Amino acid sequence: xxxxxxxxxxxxxxxxxxxxxxxxxxxxxxxxxxxxxxxxxxxxxxxxxxxxxxxxxxxxxxxxxxxxxxxxxxxxxxxxxxxxxxxxxxxxxxxxxxxxxxxxxxxxxxxxxxxxxxxxxxxxxxxxxxxxxxxxxxxxxxxxxxxxx
Amino acid sequence: xxxxxxxxxxxxxxxxxxxxxxxxxxxxxxxxxxxxxxxxxxxxxxxxxxxxxxxxxxxxxxxxxxxxxxxxxxxxxxxxxxxxxxxxxxxxxxxxxxxxxxxxxxxxxxxxxxxxxxxxxxxxxxxxxxxxxxxxxxxxxxxxxxxxx
Numbered sequence: 001x002x003x004x005x006x007x008x009x010x011x012x013x014x015x016x017x018x019x020x021x022x023x024x025x026x027x028x029x030x031x032x033x034x035x036x037x038x039x040x041x042x043x044x045x046x047x048x049x050x051x052x053x054x055x056x057x058x059x060x061x062x063x064x065x066x067x068x069x070x071x072x073x074x075x076x077x078x079x080x081x082x083x084x085x086x087x088x089x090x091x092x093x094x095x096x097x098x099x100x101x102x103x104x105x106x107x108x109x110x111x112x113x114x115x116x117x118x119x120x121x122x123x124x125x126x127x128x129x130x131x132x133x134x135x136x137x138x139x140x141x142x143x144x145x146x147x148x149x
Numbered sequence: 150x151x152x153x154x155x156x157x158x159x160x161x162x163x164x165x166x167x168x169x170x171x172x173x174x175x176x177x178x179x180x181x182x183x184x185x186x187x188x189x190x191x192x193x194x195x196x197x198x199x200x201x202x203x204x205x206x207x208x209x210x211x212x213x214x215x216x217x218x219x220x221x222x223x224x225x226x227x228x229x230x231x232x233x234x235x236x237x238x239x240x241x242x243x244x245x246x247x248x249x250x251x252x253x254x255x256x257x258x259x260x261x262x263x264x265x266x267x268x269x270x271x272x273x274x275x276x277x278x279x280x281x282x283x284x285x286x287x288x289x290x291x292x293x294x295x296x297x298x
Contacts, residue, residue, distance in 0.1 A: 046227055048216045052209075059208050066197045077237060078195055081230035085246060085254035088226060097234060105234035109256040 002043045007089035012039055016132050017139045018149045021054065022061055024135060026128065027093075031116055032108055033125035034073055034096035036135075038062050045088040062092045064138055069096040072131045073124070076104065098124075151192045156238035161188055165281050166288045167298040170203065171210055173284060175277065176242075180265055181257055182274035183222055183245035185284075187211050194237040211241045213287055218245040221280045222273070225253065247273075 001008045013025030016036070027035040038061050044050055050058060066078045075096035082092050097104055100120055102112040140146045150157045162174030165185070176184040187210050193199055199207060215227045224245035231241050246253055249269055251261040289295045 046215065046219065047229060048212050048219065048227075052212075055208060055212060056205055059204060060201075063197050063201075063204060066195065070195065070197065077232070077234050078197075079230070079232045079234070080196060081228070081232070081256075083226070083228045083230070083256055085226050085228070085256070107230075107232055107234070107256065107258040109259045111260070 002089070005043055005089050006087050007039055007091060008043050012087075012091065013037060015149055017136050017147045019061075019139065019143045019145070020148065021057060024061070024065060024139060026132070029108075031102055031121065032095060033121055033128065034069060034075065034131070035108075036065055036069070036094045038065060038092040038094060040090040044090045045084065047082055047090060050090070058090075058092070060142065061139065062094060064142055065094045065135065068131060068134045068138055069094065072134055073127065079107065151238070154192055154238050155236050156188055156240060157192050161236075161240065162186060164298055166285050166296045168210075168288065168292045168294070169297065170206060172298075173210070173214060173288060175281070178257075180251055180270065181244060182270055182277065183218055183224065183280070184257075185214055185218070185243045187214060187241040187243060189239040193239045194233065196231055196239060199239070207239070207241070209291065210288065211243060213291055214243045214284065217280060217283045217287055218243065221283055222276065228256065 011025055013027045016024045016026055021041055023039050025037050027037055029035040073096050076099045077097045079095040079097055100117050102114055102116045103110055106113055136147060160174055162176045165173045165175055171190055172188050174186050174188060176186055178184040222245050225248045226246045228244040228246055249266050251263055251265045252259055255262055285296060
């Protein structure tokens with residue numbers, strides 16, 4: 001644990017599920033209501049700071065989150081990214097993208113392409129409870145244990 | 150193979166190494182001379198369109214490229230991303246980032262933070278042959294076969 005690291009000090013968002021080695025949070029990104037992060041619990045900066053079996057475990061969780069978002073929300077595309085330039089504690093962004101979202105097809109970090117569609121954003125946000133229930137159920141079954149939170 | 154897909158029709162950049170299931174290319178991003186992509190050879194849009202053993206294989210290659218970039222270039226951070234909003238054919242960006250680069254600590258898709266440091270960019274670009282040799286050697290050893298190109 002690094003005392004000056006935001007992802008060691010806190011969850012980093014609304015906690016959806018916590019396992020022994022990683023957690024899944026819902027990011028506070030109001031323009032993108034289907035923006036999740038898989039955060040490695042221990043402090044590690046780079047993907048290759050993890051042992052091979054830990055990397056495999058991590059990517060199984062990322063794939064599981066992607067699969068739930070695809071099944072629940074039918075997005076135009078899933079975006080996956082581990083950047084960590086500002087907070088160098090391994091976290092995978094898992095973002096469901098839609099052709100109507102403010103930035104599509106640009107990355108969410110690029111400049112917006114169009115105005116926000118507040119009605120569609122609200123409709124997507126309203127589906128969060130279903131997504132979170134499915135994430136908890138599937139992650140729990142995968143880990144062989146319910147959430148630790 | 151999808152006839153209208155740029156990553157089915159061509160390599161998508163300067164080919165560094167090709168294996169049976171994936172290839173590694175050096176991206177033509179002049180401001181970021183340590184920008185690579187791991188491209189799945191078969192047409193698949195999403196990470197979870199791959200079978201679990203294929204995802205594991207893919208991420209082993211991504212990790213190997215990351216490891217070579219870290220060892221050869223000692224970057225401030227590695228950035229990994231699979232976006233594919235424009236070209237929905239699975240490709241992983243593997244980018245070595247430096248605290249002096251034009252966008253750091255922002256993502257490369259964000260607005261630049263400072264002018265390009267042409268001398269440092271040139272010095273980094275000059276190391277490409279060493280990086281490519283190491284990538285070919287390590288990927289070949291990992292795959293148990295030399296490059297198919």
